[in-house]
Amino acid sequence: MTRPGWLASSDLRIGLGCMRLPEETAHETIAAAVEAGITVFDTARAYEGNEQRLARTIREVGAGDRARIVTKGGMRRAGDAWIPDGRAKTIGADCEASLAALDGLPIDVYLIHAPDPRTSWSTAVRALARLAEKGLVRRVGVSNVNRRQLDEALELAPIAAVEVALSVFDDTAVRGGVVERCEDAGLAVIAHSPLGGPRRAGRLDRRPELVEAAVALGTTPAELALARLLSLSPAVIPIPGARRPETARSAARTPGIHVDEPARARRVTRAPPSAAGEVVLVMGIPGAGKSRIAEDYVAGGYIRLNRDESGGTLRELADALDEELASGTTRAVLDNTYLSRASRSYVIEAASRHGVAVRCVWLDTPLAQAQVNLVERLLDRFGRLPTPEELKTAASREAGVHAPTSQMRAVRELEPPSADEGFARVERVPFERVPREGRSGVFVAASALPEWREKADGPRLVFDWRPGADTDEAGVCPHPGGPPICWCRPPLPGLILAFAREHSVDPGRSVLVGTSAAHRTLAATLRAAYVAV
Numbered sequence: 001m002t003r004p005g006w007l008a009s010s011d012l013r014i015g016l017g018c019m020r021l022p023e024e025t026a027h028e029t030i031a032a033a034v035e036a037g038i039t040v041f042d043t044a045r046a047y048e049g050n051e052q053r054l055a056r057t058i059r060e061v062g063a064g065d066r067a068r069i070v071t072k073g074g075m076r077r078a079g080d081a082w083i084p085d086g087r088a089k090t091i092g093a094d095c096e097a098s099l100a101a102l103d104g105l106p107i108d109v110y111l112i113h114a115p116d117p118r119t120s121w122s123t124a125v126r127a128l129a130r131l132a133e134k135g136l137v138r139r140v141g142v143s144n145v146n147r148r149q150l151d152e153a154l155e156l157a158p159i160a161a162v163e164v165a166l167s168v169f170d171d172t173a174v175r176g177g178v179v180e181r182c183e184d185a186g187l188a189v190i191a192h193s194p195l196g197g198p199r200r201a202g203r204l205d206r207r208p209e210l211v212e213a214a215v216a217l218g219t220t221p222a223e224l225a226l227a228r229l230l231s232l233s234p235a236v237i238p239i240p241g242a243r244r245p246e247t248a249r250s251a252a253r254t255p256g257i258h259v260d261e262p263a264r265a266r267r268v269t270r271a272p273p274s275a276a277g278e279v280v281l282v283m284g285i286p287g288a289g290k291s292r293i294a295e296d297y298v299a300g301g302y303i304r305l306n307r308d309e310s311g312g313t314l315r316e317l318a319d320a321l322d323e324e325l326a327s328g329t330t331r332a333v334l335d336n337t338y339l340s341r342a343s344r345s346y347v348i349e350a351a352s353r354h355g356v357a358v359r360c361v362w363l364d365t366p367l368a369q370a371q372v373n374l375v376e377r378l379l380d381r382f383g384r385l386p387t388p389e390e391l392k393t394a395a396s397r398e399a400g401v402h403a404p405t406s407q408m409r410a411v412r413e414l415e416p417p418s419a420d421e422g423f424a425r426v427e428r429v430p431f432e433r434v435p436r437e438g439r440s441g442v443f444v445a446a447s448a449l450p451e452w453r454e455k456a457d458g459p460r461l462v463f464d465w466r467p468g469a470d471t472d473e474a475g476v477c478p479h480p481g482g483p484p485i486c487w488c489r490p491p492l493p494g495l496i497l498a499f500a501r502e503h504s505v506d507p508g509r510s511v512l513v514g515t516s517a518a519h520r521t522l523a524a525t526l527r528a529a530y531v532a533v
Contacts, residue, residue, distance in 0.1 A: 003234045004188035006108060006139060006160060007040075011068070012255050013230060015040030016248055017192060017241035018054055019047050025244055030057040032245035034067075036252030042163075042190065042239045044072035044113060045094045046082070051101035058105060068108040070161070070190060070239075071098050072143055074124060075113035086116030086124030095131050109161045109188075110137040114144040117412050121152060129157035141187070147177040147341055148415045159187060166191035166236070168210070168225050169200050174232070176342035176415070182235050194229050194238035195222055219257055223250055227257035273424065274355030277330030279321065281347050283338035283417065284363030285410045286402045287370030287377070289431070293361060294335035302333040308399030314338070318346035325354040339413045341421055348422040357424035360417045365431040367411050368493075368525040372433075374402055375487050375497045385494045388485040404484040404492060433527070438506030443496050443528065445514040451533040452513050459503040463495045475499065491522040 003013055016033045018026075018041055030041070041058070043050045051071060058067045073094030076083050095110060112128055115121055125142070132140045141161035142153050153159050162182050164173040166189070173179050173189070182189045195201040204210060204221040214224040222240075229238045242248040280297055282290045291306075298304050303324060305317055314336060324332055338344050344360070351358045365373075377400060378386060386394060394401040417426050442456035446464035461475050469478040475495055477488040487494035500507050507526035514520060515533060523530035 004161070004237065005186070006068070006188070007237070011039045012037045012252060013234075013237055014038065014226065014251055014255060015042055015068075015070070015190070015237055015239040016251070017239040018043045018050055020198065020241050020243060021050065021053065022243055023049070023053065026053045027057045027060070028245045029242050029248050030054065031061045033242070033248035033252065034058070034061050034063045036249050038248065038252050039063075039066050040068045040070065040237060040239065042070045042192070044075065045098050045101075046072070046075040046077050046113060048077070051098055052103075055102045055105050064105055067105065069102065069105055070109040070111065070163075071102075071107055072111040072113040072163075073098060074116065082114075084114045084116035084118075086112065086119035086121070086127075088123055088127035088130075091124060091127040092131070095136055099136065107137040109139045109141050109190075111141045111143045111161065111163055115149055115412075117409070121149060122156060125153045125156040128153075132158055141190075143190075143192075145178070146413070146415055147181055150178055150181055154185060159185075161188040161190055163190040163192055165193045165197075166229060166232075166238075167194050167196045167200075168204070168207070168228070169196040172340075172342045175345040176340055177421070179233060179235070183233055187235065189233065189236045191229055191236055191238040194226055194240050198241075217257060219253075220250065223254045223257060224259075226251060226254040227259050230255060231259040273357040275330075277325075277356050279325075279331075279347065279351045279356055279358045280333040280361060281338060281344060281358055281423075282333060282335040282361045282363065283344070284365055285339070285367070285370050285414060286337065286400075286407045287373035288363040288365035289373060290335040290337075290363060291400075293363065293429075294333050297331075297333040302331045303329055305332060305334045307336050314343050315346050318350045321347060322350040322353065325351065325356060330356070337410060339410055340415050341417075344417065344421060352422065358422065360421075360423045360426045362417050362426060362428050363431070364428050367408070368521070369431050369433065370407065371404070371487075372493055372497065372525060374407060375492075375494050377401070378487065378494075379498060379501055385486070385488050385498050388479060391486065404487060433508075436506050436508070438500065438504050438509065440509040440511075441500065441503065441505035441507075442510060443499075443507075443512045443526075445490070445512075445516075445519050447515045448513045448519075448533045451515075452531070458510075459499070459505055461496065461499040463490060463499075465489050491518040491525065493522060493525055496522070496526060 016038050041054055043054050058064055074086050074091050110131055112124055128140045131137050139160035140157055141159050143163035164178055166173045179189055204225055210221045214221045226238050229236055240251045282293050284290050294304050305320055307317055321332060348358050391403055395403050419426055439458050441459040444462045446462055463475040465477045467480050479486045507528050510528045511531055512523035512528040513531045520530050
């Protein structure tokens with residue numbers, strides 16, 4: 001791939017990240033960047049006053065016809081928190097506000113700042129596409145996405161650029177296939193935090209291999225780190241942040257640094273396995289049933305490597321696999337969430353070094369059924385449903401204990417596995433619930449009581465959600481609205497599963513009486529017959 005088409009041959013393939021520009025040095029720093037040849041400037045609506053300062057200085061130094069402005073919308077700042085907002089009306093309003101702040105300077109690339117978990121990704125991307133269709137911006141793109149989200153966006157909008165974290169400290173975009181996908185599609189990769197961000201940039205001087213190489217080239221570790229990113233791919237445009245003029249000048253020097261051994265933007269092509277044995281990677285969302293599958297492999301002679309048991313990171317677990325294979329182990333099973341391509345890449349690389357094939361077993365368990373599994377696990381652990389406080393404490397200390405929000409977040413982050421990651425084979429395992437014993441019962445939503453007066457055969461539970469209620473009444477969730485902090489708020493299945501266990505009831509042989517779509521969803525989760533009133 002050649003350089004991104006929206007950069008002229010005279011443009012430096014490096015930009016200036018303007019997020020942290022202090023007002024007192026903004027003019028001098030931007031002016032120094034322009035003088036040094038930088039034309040790409042990255043800002044965002046969420047960086048208060050940043051767009052205005054950038055536009056004012058660009059005009060004052062006479063660079064309005066050369067500056068290529070990249071800005072972003074769909075994000076707001078609340079104190080120290082960044083809150084994505086992918087609603088179509090927000091994307092449109094933010095773009096209009098950015099155009100007003102830039103006061104006539106065109107937007108070369110307009111990006112969605114980050115996916116919003118509360119808004120459909122397709123809704124946000126279609127809103128982005130409309131900005132290009134209306135001619136409000138020259139090009140559009142996405143930011144802080146994984147490979148799956150990028151692929152979906154490419155189906156819906158004329159994506160020209162992708163902004164992701166990329167540095168010597170963070171190669172997730174490479175491991176996750178984002179950089180490779182951008183190369184294939186002819187997209188620019190705008191690398192934010194290319195020196196590691198403010199918290200890690202100071203550590204560059206403490207990396208011996210970087211310092212030694214920089215000294216040999218007569219440059220600085222920071223400049224060499226940027227040069228290595230440039231060598232990664234012609235698609236990459238690093239945007240280091242600068243707070244002082246000399247930092248901007250330093251960044252502009254990096255395209256002239258020759259790196260003898262360029263980095264690789266593409267995943268290593270896996271050679272055919274040369275050794276006997278197999279590594280099995282079992283993946284799925286929390287509650288998918290990975291432990292049960294892993295135990296079957298262990299019974300068949302596989303060693304098990306699991307983060308919940310050994311602690312540490314997934315990368316350290318891959319290092320442990322490397323050591324096991326080096327010591328002569330031929331069969332291993334790893335059962336962790338492995339939601340992303342990047343997290344799985346470490347296992348594939350470790351096995352590849354020893355010529356061992358990796359087979360992926362993907363437990364494609366629906367969220368609702370994984371929720372049932374997690375609640376059953378909690379009932380085993382506590383003998384009842386834990387309070388929100390107990391759940392929070394246990395989730396921070398114990399493996400396998402999750403709050404509803406963490407499980408839902410895992411579903412959003414899931415990237416389905418594919419053979420092009422380097423797997424010898426990908427096996428998708430649909431969920432099947434093992435039949436349970438128990439008698440039939442009736443679960444009645446409180447809102448259905450005025451209409452439903454039938455006599456119930458077997459145990460009966462009346463369930464309700466009454467936020468703020470001061471009660472220990474069975475069947476009532478008293479916890480507040482918002483993201484769920486408990487497992488008892490319908491349509492989560494906690495109340496009914498706890499009742500069913502106490503009274504030896506099989507939900508699948510029971511009836512649920514309700515009045516809403518949420519009640520119908522709950523019945524489907526429990527595989528109970530649904531009666532609407």
